[in-house]
Amino acid sequence: MSDLFQSAGLESDAPRPLADRLRPQSLDEVVGQDHVLGPDSPLGRMLAQGRLSSIILWGPPGVGKTTIARLLAEASGLEFHPLSAVFSGVADLKKAFEHARGRRAAGKGTLLFVDEIHRFNRAQQDGFLPVVEEGVVTLVGATTENPSFELNAALLSRCQVLVLKRLDEGALELLLQRAEAAEGHELPLLADAREALIAMADGDGRYLLNLAEEVLRLEPEAPLSTPELGKFLQRRAPVYDKDREEHYNLISALHKSVRGSDPDAALYWLARMLGAGEDPLFLARRIVRMANEDIGLADPTAIHAALAAKETYDFLGSPEGELALAQAVVHLACAPKSNAVYVAWKAAQRLAGETGSLMPPAHILNAPTRLMKDQGYGKGYEYDHDAPGGVSGQDYFPDAMKDRPRLYEPKDTGREAAIAERLARWRALREKRRG
Structure with missing residues (x-):
């Protein structure tokens, strides 16, 4: 770890954030990812056999992608060469490949870690193919986006995709205990506030440790309650990008909750999307589609409710108009369901195409x-x-x-x-x- 600080121009005894000081020093210290690191997991079997193939680590922020890559390099006896696709270009890649070839000629291996690998364009991703195939580097790419959509099929065929999970409450609690041990005293929080602190992190371990560091600095006269904690700290913003996979995951959850006649779940997903900044008119269009696709003539008023919600939102805007969207979602979720017209239309299109x-x-x-x-x-x-x-x-x-x-x-x-x-x-x- 001191080498990392010296390479960044810092002395080893310089002040370091708590999240950095608590970085795991071995793979068995990584929390919440036993499904990829345990003895019977893909990485566990690779390391037991003394081999490490190229992999893509796919998961949300703050779950240990960079740490796992660094520890894999140490466990495999490979040089850890990190790059960020945000700050690197073709020249940086060529330099890294040349360095790896030199080490290979000397009988040494290189683990090339590429953070945010999905940010490289298709041509840049193709540049990894020969060095991965020849074994010049063992590639470990990290991404928060679905590799199926963001990475070349050719590159994916040469790498094993490992999915890292959002940290659950147990894993986050373990991180808090480690933070308390490192600082030598407990967090000044009541039990409900401690639970609220974990909820604020939304599965992001790094963010949780940053929050914990702020709390440890407060030194209040008495342990803080949940409302008092909220005055000092902000909840982590939900992971959501309106043109990425999370957008499609949540709209799928909303649509299927309506189709499955669950108004409570439908309202929850609607609130999640609106709270994350989704365009309300996108949601209005999808609600109209639900009325036609999943309800149809079982309740002909559903389409009128959906269109009325769109008109109401146009008239009122946010936040008042969002209630109209919620009302339409509840109407559709509670309505009798039929996709008979949807199925008939698809069949009619096929029949028309076949009969000329x-x-x-x-x-x-x-x-x-x-x-x-x-x-x-x-x-x-x-x-x-x-x-x-x-x-x-x-x-x-x-x-x-x-x-x-x-x-x-x-x-x-x-x-x-x-x-x-x-x-x-x-x-x-x-x-x-x-x-």
């Missing part, structure tokens, strides 16, 4: 000219309003289509149950006329 340019039957074609009448246009057409019950039972599919498909099959929920009964009568009438 079949003509409608002649009896339902208009005949504005004598020639068209002579060709049989409109012959035999029956005006449905004049038929008993308002339905003639005529066939409206092309004559060349032998099978009459049933595209729309209403569910037996909500208003579609009554629609199903009517359609059954009308379909029976058409089948009777066809003989």
Whole structure:
């Protein structure tokens, strides 16, 4: 660790943040990641066999990606060469590769750690391929973004992706205990405030230790309560980027909660997204889609509620207009569900693509000219309003289509149950006329 400080221009005895002083010195000191570091885990087996392949560490901030990479280098006897994709370019990569080749020629290995590797563009990512394939470097990339979307398929095929977890309450509590041991006294917090401190970190170990360091400096006359703690500290901002994976994860959770008829969960995910700064009109558009896709004719008022919520938000803005979005979400979550029209539309699109340019039957074609009448246009057409019950039972599919498909099959929920009964009568009438 002293080497790291000297390389940064600091003396080894210079003041250091608590989070840095508590960096694990061995892999068994890393908390919350036993699923990738334990004896039976991927990394555990690699180290036991004396080999380390290139890997991508994917996880949220503050869970130990950099620390794990450094400790892997030590455990494998490799030189630790760190780079940040935020501050490095092609010249830095070439220099790192040349250095690694020189060490390899001397019989020594290099672990090239690339933080925020997803920030390199596709061409830069391709630059890793030959040095990884040749074994010039063992690449350890760290990313907070889904590698499937952000990294080249060719690079992913040469690396094993290991998912690091957000630190749970047990892991965060262990970090607090280590902080107290390092400082020689306990945090001046009541039990509920200690729980609130852990919640403020939102699974980020580094942020928790930074908060703990601030609390340890306070030296209040009596242990702090939760409200008192809130006066001094700020909750960590939720991890959320409106064009990244978390955006899609949360909107998927909202949509599926509505589809699953759980208004409580739906409100929670709506609040999470709005609280993180999501565009309310994006949410309004998605709510309209839910009304069409998942409710449809089971509750025809759902689409009106969704559109009314959008109009209300346009009129009121935030925060008042957000209540209209919440009301629409609850309406949709509590409504009877049917995707029958959605399924029917997809089937109709496939059928239209498969059948080409079949003509409608002649009896339902208009005949504005004598020639068209002579060709049989409109012959035999029956005006449905004049038929008993308002339905003639005529066939409206092309004559060349032998099978009459049933595209729309209403569910037996909500208003579609009554629609199903009517359609059954009308379909029976058409089948009777066809003989």
